[in-house]
Amino acid sequence: MVGPIAVALVIVAVALAGATESWSSAAWALAFQYLGVALLTLATTGASSAALVVVVGCGVEGILFAPPLRSRRALAASVDWRSRLRWTAWRPRTFRLRWFDASVAAVAIVGAIDLAAAHPVFGSGPVDDVVDVLIFTGLLFCLVGRSARTACGLLFLASAGGVALQANGETLTRLEAFLLAVVALSLAIALARLRAAEERTVSRGSRPAAQDGDALDVRSSDATSTTSPGARADGETAL
Amino acid sequence: MTAQLAIVLPLSGALICGILPVGKIGRLAVVVVAAEEAVLLFGPGGPPAGPGTPLALDATGRIALAVAGLIVLLALVVDVEELSTPTVQGSALLALALVAVAVAADSSPVAVTLALTAAAIVLVGAVAGSPGLGASLRTAQRYLIWIVLAGVALIVSNALDRLDAQASVPGVLAPAAALFVIGVAIFVAALPFSLWLPGVCDEAPIAAALAIGLLSCATMATLTETAGANSWLLIATSLRLVLGTGGGLAATVSAFIALGEKRPGRTLAFLISAGADFSFAGLASSPPEAQAAAIWLLGAQAVAAALTLGCLAGLRSNLGARERVGADHLNGLLWRRPLLAAALVVGLLSLIGMPLTAGFVGRWEISQVATADVNWLPLEVLVASIIGGLAALRAFGPIFEATDEPAEAIRPLDVVAGVIALALLIGGLVPGPLLAALQS
Numbered sequence: 001m002v003g004p005i006a007v008a009l010v011i012v013a014v015a016l017a018g019a020t021e022s023w024s025s026a027a028w029a030l031a032f033q034y035l036g037v038a039l040l041t042l043a044t045t046g047a048s049s050a051a052l053v054v055v056v057g058c059g060v061e062g063i064l065f066a067p068p069l070r071s072r073r074a075l076a077a078s079v080d081w082r083s084r085l086r087w088t089a090w091r092p093r094t095f096r097l098r099w100f101d102a103s104v105a106a107v108a109i110v111g112a113i114d115l116a117a118a119h120p121v122f123g124s125g126p127v128d129d130v131v132d133v134l135i136f137t138g139l140l141f142c143l144v145g146r147s148a149r150t151a152c153g154l155l156f157l158a159s160a161g162g163v164a165l166q167a168n169g170e171t172l173t174r175l176e177a178f179l180l181a182v183v184a185l186s187l188a189i190a191l192a193r194l195r196a197a198e199e200r201t202v203s204r205g206s207r208p209a210a211q212d213g214d215a216l217d218v219r220s221s222d223a224t225s226t227t228s229p230g231a232r233a234d235g236e237t238a239l
Numbered sequence: 240m241t242a243q244l245a246i247v248l249p250l251s252g253a254l255i256c257g258i259l260p261v262g263k264i265g266r267l268a269v270v271v272v273a274a275e276e277a278v279l280l281f282g283p284g285g286p287p288a289g290p291g292t293p294l295a296l297d298a299t300g301r302i303a304l305a306v307a308g309l310i311v312l313l314a315l316v317v318d319v320e321e322l323s324t325p326t327v328q329g330s331a332l333l334a335l336a337l338v339a340v341a342v343a344a345d346s347s348p349v350a351v352t353l354a355l356t357a358a359a360i361v362l363v364g365a366v367a368g369s370p371g372l373g374a375s376l377r378t379a380q381r382y383l384i385w386i387v388l389a390g391v392a393l394i395v396s397n398a399l400d401r402l403d404a405q406a407s408v409p410g411v412l413a414p415a416a417a418l419f420v421i422g423v424a425i426f427v428a429a430l431p432f433s434l435w436l437p438g439v440c441d442e443a444p445i446a447a448a449l450a451i452g453l454l455s456c457a458t459m460a461t462l463t464e465t466a467g468a469n470s471w472l473l474i475a476t477s478l479r480l481v482l483g484t485g486g487g488l489a490a491t492v493s494a495f496i497a498l499g500e501k502r503p504g505r506t507l508a509f510l511i512s513a514g515a516d517f518s519f520a521g522l523a524s525s526p527p528e529a530q531a532a533a534i535w536l537l538g539a540q541a542v543a544a545a546l547t548l549g550c551l552a553g554l555r556s557n558l559g560a561r562e563r564v565g566a567d568h569l570n571g572l573l574w575r576r577p578l579l580a581a582a583l584v585v586g587l588l589s590l591i592g593m594p595l596t597a598g599f600v601g602r603w604e605i606s607q608v609a610t611a612d613v614n615w616l617p618l619e620v621l622v623a624s625i626i627g628g629l630a631a632l633r634a635f636g637p638i639f640e641a642t643d644e645p646a647e648a649i650r651p652l653d654v655v656a657g658v659i660a661l662a663l664l665i666g667g668l669v670p671g672p673l674l675a676a677l678q679s
Contacts, residue, residue, distance in 0.1 A: 068284035121411060122402065135391075142384050150380065154387045161394035165349060167402065175344060182337075183360065184388065190363035190383055197367055199378050 002043040003126030009036030010130050011109055015136040017152035018105025019097050023195075026148040027065045030155060031057070033134075037159050040130055045166045052177060053162070056184045060155060063188040064195070104144070105137060112136040123165035131167070134160035147198060151191045158184050241282035242343040244302055248275045249311075249336040256329035268345040269319065272312045275335070279305045294343040298676045299534070303460030304342055306538055309659060310452035310545040311335050314365075314445050317552045330364035331449055337361060338453050342460040349397045351461045355426065356390030359454055365446040366439055378438040382450070385435040389425035392418040420482065420519075423462070425577025426454045427537065428508070429486070429515035430493040436512065440548060441504035441563055444555070448548035451511055455541035459534050462522065479523045480613065481633040487619030489513075496624040497630035503564060506634035509546050510590045510627050514540040514598065517620060521605035524613040531677040532608050535599025539589060539666060543598055546586035546659050550579055553652045564586070569635060570640025578649060580638050582656035587635060589663045591627035592620065597613045597666030 013033035016025055034057025042050035112135070117127035134156045141153025162180050165172060172180065252271035296304070311331050311535050318327045341354035360383070367379040397413045424432040428451055439447040439490035490513040497509035514536065521533035550559035554564050554572075574579040589598035602624070666673065 104528075119410075121399070121408065135395075138391075142388070147380075150384065154384065157387055157391045161391045161398070164395050164398035165401070167398060172349070175349065176347065176349050176353060179340070179350055179357060182357045183353055186357050186360045187383075187387065190360050193364060193367055194376065194383065196378055197379070201376060 002039050006036045006040035006043070007126050007129045007133075009033070010133055012036075014109060014133060014156065015102070015105060017141065017149055017156075018108075018137060019102035019147060021098065021101075021148060023065070023148045026152050027061060029152050030061060030064075033057075033145065033152075033156060033159060034060070037130065037163055040126055041166060044127060044138065045171060049166060049171065049177070052181060056181050059181075059185050060188040063192050065183065066153070101144075104140065108136045108140045109133055122164070127163060127167045131160050131164050134163070147195065151195070154187060154191065155184070160188055241278060241301075242296045242339070242477055244278045244282060245296065245339040245572070246294070246336050246343065248278065249332040249339065250446065253329045253332035253336065256332060261381075265570060266319070267311065268332060269315050271332065272308050272315060272335070276305060276308045276312070279308065293347075294340070297345075300342040300345065300460045302673065302676060303456045303538065304339055306459075306542055307335060307338050307453050307456040309662075310456070310541065311546055313549040313562065313655050313659060314449045314452075314552075314653075315551050316652050317445050317448075320553060320650060320652050325669045326368055327365045327445060327537030330362055334358040334361045334365075334449065334453050335618070338457045341457045345461045348400070348461075349394070351457075352390065352397055352422075353391040355454070355457050355461070356386070356393070358457065359386040359390065359426065359450065362446060362450050362453070365449055366443055367442055368446065375438075375442055378442050382435045382439055385425055385432075389422045389432075389530060391422075392425070393422035396422060401575060418666070421508055423458060424515075427451075427458050427515040427540075428512050429519050430496075430509070430512040431514070433493075433508070433512040437500075437505045437508040439507040440511075441502055444504055444548040444552035444564070447504075447508070448545040448552065452541045452545035452592060455515070455537050455544070459537040459541065462530070462534060462537070483520045483609065483613030483616060486516045486518075486523065487613070487616050487623075490516035490623045491619055491626065494626035494630060498626055498633065500630070500634065501564060501566065503569065503634045504548075505550060506630055507544070507551070507590070510630065511540065511544045513623050513627055514541045514544075514590060514592075517602060517605060517623070520613070520616055520619075521601075523610070525605065526607040531674055532601060532604030534677055535670070535674060537599070539597035539601050539663065542663060543589035543596075546656060546663070547583055547590060549652070550583040550586065550656055553579060553650075553656070566634065566637050569637045571640050571644060572638045574642050575644050576647050576650075576653060578653040578657045582660035583635070583638065584654070585660035585663055587631045589667070592624040592677065593628070593633055595664065595667045597663045600667055600670040600674075 009032050013029045013031075016032065017029035034053060037051045038053040038057065041053050112132035113129055116125070116132040117134075120128045122131065123129050138153040138157035138160060141149045141156070145153055162184070165176075165180070178236060248271055252268055255271075256268060279296075283529040307563045311334075314331055315328060318331075337354050337645035341351045341358065344350040344354060363379060363383050363386075366374070366382050397416045399415035399418070402408055403411045403415070421430075421432060425435075428436040436447065436451065439450065493509045493513035493516060497506045497513070500506045500509060518536045518540065521536060522530060525532060551564050554568050572583070585596065589596035592598045602620050606620055609616040
């Protein structure tokens with residue numbers, strides 16, 4: 001029962017990342033993805049490995065989406081915590097579904113699941129499904145995505161590698177598990193650095209502020225949203 | 240003990256770089272790397288790697304780490320001269336620590352792959368750099384995407400390999416081999432998987448020197464173990480033929496592309512790619528017990544690439560932060576900064592495989608040990624070297640032009656570059672002891 005739920009969560013994650021462009025959608029997509037991978041790891045490898053996935057997921061979300069450390073007074077002045085605790089604060093105000101992108105992502109998901117069913121490599125269905133879906137969509141997002149989607153694609157690929165390594169109940173050594181976590185977290189730090197550089201580029205270009213009302217993006221509240229047209233133009237087709 | 244020290248020293252340095260104010264860390268980082276070199280040269284030998292000792296350094300590992308330390312030292316000296324930046328220094332030291340983990344943990348191919356991937360990702364800090372100093376955002380993004388693709392390819396290859404070892408699954412080895420080749424080819428920037436390199440070389444030469452130098456060194460040290468674990472890679476005759484021939488052809492194509500480039504940084508990138516292709520061809524075409532030639536060429540390549548890119552980065556200190564080094568900036572370099580120009584020329588000669596340099600020894604040895612399956616490899620080596628020489632002459636010829644500008648005082652970078660160039664020449668003149676250490 002856990003396997004299908006894990007696969008469903010991963011599919012929801014990649015569909016969300018594929019159908020939208022904002023960083024707040026990316027936060028949700030990554031959360032669903034790490035939850036799915038943690039459930040799958042719990043079923044195949046054990047509780048300790050699943051706990052590691054959860055910790056890494058929290059770390060990645062924290063690095064990419066938490067507000068930067070400031071003094072308590074400055075933080076209190078800049079963030080209205082009461083409003084941030086509401087559901088609406090985490091929902092993009094202009095959630096625009098991109099139908100073409102969504103259809104391309106859907107094709108990739110269906111193709112990956114079909115390949116996993118036709119040529120299972122890791123023996124059990126859910127592992128093959130998750131690995132294939134994450135790899136196919138990760139590659140797709142790296143090829144055609146903009147900043148937020150490319151970040152999701154790269155983190156999906158890293159997760160796929162971790163799941164593949166622990167397929168068939170293979171337990172990693174302590175050093176390997178530690179290094180796997182280091183890879184994911186260093187990737188998140190690198191992506192956060194590039195995101196900050198992109199924000200600087202956009203703010204230097206004096207673009208209009210936050211156009212899509214990305215409520216999660218606290219760092220851009222005093223500058224501009226990363227999903228403004230300038231950012232899109234710069235982050236497009238990075239490969 | 241030596242392995243642990245080799246990891247802890249740069250790691251501590253990287254942590255200190257994050258704490259201390261900018262002005263003080265430049266020289267401290269240089270001291271940390273110098274201490275690392277001393278530990279590697281004079282530290283006691285440890286027990287061989289095994290299940291009980293996950294971290295240990297053999298002779299090849301020590302040589303590779305010493306070379307990596309030298310490359311980081313060069314990059315740090317350039318950075319201190321140009322603009323002391325904690326980002327570059329911290330990234331370089333952290334990457335050196337992760338490379339040390341990769342080299343010391345070579346009994347576990349999975350750990351090697353993960354440490355190598357992490358080291359490459361950490362270098363994004365150096366590529367993106369400080370505002371006005373690093374590469375453009377697009378170049379940094381491209382670098383990150385390619386590096387992650389390489390890491391994931393190697394991780395999945397390892398997973399498939401483990402799966403085959405656990406329960407022999409039919410049809411798994413071919414994709415594992417393909418992914419292994421692609422992953423390593425991206426890391427060492429072998430054409431056609433080197434698309435991340437030209438932009439970084441042109442826009443952020445320090446970061447390019449660090450990335451190509453450290454990744455090549457780590458690959459050099461770990462290739463024997465990881466390729467040894469995947470012994471099928473070296474046994475399949477058809478695969479050896481494809482890789483041997485393809486590597487030689489790709490090297491020739493890369494040299495041709497270098498000939499068409501006008502910017503020195505991009506020319507260097509394609510010359511580096513040609514050398515990496517030959518390393519691949521050598522690895523595939525030589526018998527499993529004679530891989531020292533390919534490993535030597537990767538090491539010589541790493542040093543020469545870092546030297547030439549470091550010299551190029553050193554020229555930026557005279558320019559505006561965002562200005563890239565063009566052929567105009569090389570005019571009369573031999574008369575303005577003779578030591579730096581001489582080091583740059585030696586690095587170029589080694590990159591194109593001219594006699595009396597370490598690069599030539601690698602190419603010559605590869606031609607010698609190539610099996611009968613790939614008997615045209617020596618011809619490809621010759622053609623690529625000639626075309627590469629023409630490309631280098633075209634891009635770097637202005638070094639020898641006369642100039643009215645006065646000679647500049649000798650800087651620390653000139654001295655470090657001169658020492659590294661000397662090492663390349665000594666490697667070319669007396670390769671015996673090092674080759675014997677690699678073969679053992």
